[in-house]
Amino acid sequence: MLLAVDAGNTNVVFAVHDGEEWRGRWRIATRADRTSDEYAVWLLALLNHCGLKASEITSCAIGTVVPAALYNLRRLSREWFNTEPLVARADLSWGFDIEVDRPKEVGADRLLNALAAHYHYTGPLVVIDFGTATTFDVVGPTGAYLGGVIAPGINLSIEALHRAAARLPRIGIGRPQAVIGRDTVPAMQSGIYWGYVGLIEGLVTRIKGEFGGPLKVIATGGLAPLFAEGTTMIERTDPDITLEGLRLLAERNPAPIFHRTTLPDSLKIETE
Incomplete structure (x- = not known):
């Protein structure tokens, strides 16, 4: 095992x-x-x-x-x-090219996501990972890793808002029914949730425009299902992409x- x-x-x-x-x-x-x-x-x-x-x-x-x-x-x-x-690193056999300026600086999680996403869904595609940072990784038609975007994670943003603004409480993340909040907490929840939905939609639209063609959009991470409810940009959520990447990498490389x-x-x- x-x-x-x-x-x-x-x-x-x-x-x-x-x-x-x-x-x-x-x-x-x-x-x-x-x-x-x-x-x-x-x-x-x-x-x-x-x-x-x-x-x-x-x-x-x-x-x-x-x-x-x-x-x-x-x-x-x-x-x-x-x-x-087996420790995931850029110089292992991934089965695809890492087409960025400094391949060794790409986070292992981003390469693992690219490997598993292409294997299960085929490229071209974008993988959005809702972790400590929110990452958008672009995979080409043949599985090549083409780079991506790194944005602050949702929980980081919530914590920063609470710490930097003396009168703003620490809040939980949820999907508000209304965009216009009628109190402080609902207004903060709206800003975080719908703000990130706008981030997702805006970045995916720009990535597709720069790529020059359609891209499947796969999301992973604990908050992926929550944000998938708020936008049609996310076509599928998969909680096991990173783990699947580790499994596939272990199959490709000698122990x-x-x-x-x-x-x-x-x-x-x-x-x-």
Whole structure:
């Protein structure tokens, strides 16, 4: 089985794929100082709850935009699952060209989204990822990664509004029925929700115009279904695109060699 780890700025998502389907998905808040042992205590309990064993994990793929978190995620894979993780980076075999000025600077999550979106939906297309940042990534007809747009994420905008304006409260995100708010909170909710709908529609329209042809629009991330309700620009939502990208990347690239002798005896675990 494959353990896929998608480490974002806000959450780390762990998921297990048995070769046919995803058997479980779990998330934990991203903390760069979280140790491999802390991850293990939490993750092993969840695996056990789903009837899975550590010994059934035979490979691991990690995609992260938080370099400081990678060290302990690698240790988790090595120490607790006896496998050397495949870490998503630009110099692996992706099956498509990365047609940007500095390929190594493209976030792993954006390449993973492009890989899975083209595989499942075929290009050309735009992938909108509602994460800590809201990203728009353009995939060409043959799957080539053509670049994209990075905008502030919804929750970042809400927090910035609350912090910078003394009399504005912290609000939750939801779809207001009216654009014109008749009180402070509804007015803020309208500005955030319909403002981002306008951002989506405006950017997708400009991307299509610059691309010079039609593009499918796929959305992912926890808030994707909410914003898909407010615009016809988003044709489909898919919560598993990044995880699917990790699965496909692991299939395309040989698993790194794990040397058990490199671990002290105290760190080796029984896998039988």
